[in-house]
Amino acid sequence: MAFENLTSRFQMAFRRLTGKARLNETDIEEMLREVRLSLLEADVNYKVVKEFTDEIRELALGEKILKGLNPGQQVVKVVNDELKRLMGSEAEPLKFADKGPTVVMLVGLQGTGKTTTAAKLASLIRKNHDRKPLLVAADIYRPAAIEQLKTVGAQLGIEVFERGDRQKPEAIVTEALAHAKSGGFDFVVIDTAGRLHINETLMDELVVIKRIVKPEEILLTIDAMTGQDAVTVAKAFNEALQVTGCILTKLDGDTRGGAALSVRKVTGVPIKFAGTGEKLTDIEIFHPERMASRILGMGDVVTLIEKATEEIDEAEAMSMMEKMLAGQFNYNDLLKQLKMIKRMGALSGILKFLPGMSALANSEKIDDKQLVYIEAIIRSMTPAERKQPELLERSSSRRRRIAEGSGRSSTEVNRLMAMLEKQQKMMKQFASMSPQSMEKLTDRMQDPQGFIPKKK
């Protein structure tokens, strides 16, 4: 999960500031040290961090802050705004050709995930834009790269154009383009070989391919785990090819992904997509502003809701949201919610979207098996108990019976009850959210005690 520790570091740094009536220089320096360290730990480029903290210092030391009524919140806002500005403010859509097939070239270092991403992207555009995609295998160097593309292409039912590894990539893409035109393909993704940015011969090859195919987009894949070198790499690819966008891959790891910040800041190239998992559907449009708020620990409820509605029946999700927000949440709803979560993917992947939960998701290994246990406990309840959670609170014999029926301990039953209660409360607060209450809520949720069952 990206940006986790950055989030918790910031929250810690900011907690010290909130509650103070006024800020002095020492406070600001102390906070900036935290900001600086956490950004460096997140792999944000050294020079970018320096500029960033200098900017914040200037803004924070200015009169605006000192005159403010709640300085802590204002600093949070300054940092948040700056981060947002740094990341770029809006999601940048893919450009499509006015006529003829839209051609996208994927470029990048070895092992950043070009082949997988090519397939994911083709599938996403087919689904969201109703296009007929063609995948082009132009990596003739890595052993079995073509095989890999053919396999994922077959899994998705997307045609793969290949000419083996004996022909030059320049010739392959020329033929591929002709094939796309005659075959009615209107979205062409070219999977190029991974290469080092300092390998002139191979960089030249890309320049020639670009000249031949005249791509609408040249997308640079960047591994979210990349360190300081991300800037060097992005700069070099951009100078050679005038890259139009980046795809941040492997963002589902526990990396903090600061490379995203640096690349954007140094090259100005927007990040357009993010790879978020092993499955071929695990690709998302990159929302820079959401990412910035994720850094600040405000969660990404919007993405969660979007993800949920894509996977779940929309009506079902809406009624669920309404219930959640009204605080009328019973075990039947919890059961439904668990089912949704199961459909959406691993629990730990969902948690990061919830405000303040990022720290929890990172610090504890959440075992997806726990979901099965919870389900077993709920299924051991009578319909009345599921509807009226307070029945359980009143009767210990009910709790015992449920524990025995589900084969789980009564501690686990108690924990589930506490979880439901907390969730009810949390959702009520969500509904009447002001920045201040959000912060309190976030603080409370830092304490993972019994909220979500966890495994050592």
Add this chain to the structure above:
Amino acid sequence: MGLFQKLFQSREKRIEREKYKIGMKKTRTGSLSSLKEVLLTSRKIDDALFEKLEEIFIMADVGVGTVAKFIDSLKTEVKKQRCETTEALAMLIVDTLFDLYLKGEIIDTNIRFNPNGVTVILFIGVNGTGKTTSIGKLAHKLKAEGKSVMMAAADTFRAGAIDQLKVWGERVGCPVIAKSAGADPSSVIFDAIREAKRNATDVLLIDTAGRLQNKVNLMKELDKMTRTIQRELGATPYETYLVIDATTGQNGLSQARIFGEVAQVSGIVLTKLDGTAKGGIVLAIREELGIPISFVGLGEKITDLDHFDIENYIYGLFADFFK
């Protein structure tokens, strides 16, 4: 130069190389000269110089905590030893770096070969670090040393992974044990170890699927693989190499920590060092978790795999800084 002199020199060089293979000794000449260059530009030892040093290390992806510790202990030593010239400081820096890496130990980068049968080497790591390529290179190296080698394609998940390993098998000229895509990786390992024992193969190299360390289920799968190996080998030790891409930032530490919880990582293979990334996170990994670096990947060619050499590495950290 006379023939004898030349012969003598090359023999000495060979001995020097052998020495590195056997155990890394504390030598400081190479890295020292490059660092001197760095330090010559600043006249006095002040905060600006320390900040410059910090920048060098952070830009090389050395862990933030490790850098802080390093700079702190350097400052202390500078005071204690009343170090005033930048030459003396250079000496101190290299000493501190060596100490940081060696931790008073002698690090053996050699593979611990099993004298009584097959030597098993397991390759693990996150996606895209170069596990399969490293296996190909190491297989080539071992074959050149006269060993018989076998590969096991236990990456049954990624499309094309089995084919990729088979291509390397053909290039190197060694058998590859594989099942169909989607097969249980542990069962591939089980078969491969039996097969290697039956054929009296010297070394078995096991390729596994790339996995992000926070994926609980995939790490469980890895746990099962190591248990299979242990069951088949009994008490015989085996090597587990964690493959880390030199471009990796601070996440490398998390990789080493969590992979280390599941498997007994005996060494690191640091790949793609031929780029501009320095892979400094391995210093933090060594410092915090004690795992040494065994091999480095230095290029695209089949021969581009070397034993790790701390002196060369430190040299590399500073080499292009003042270009």
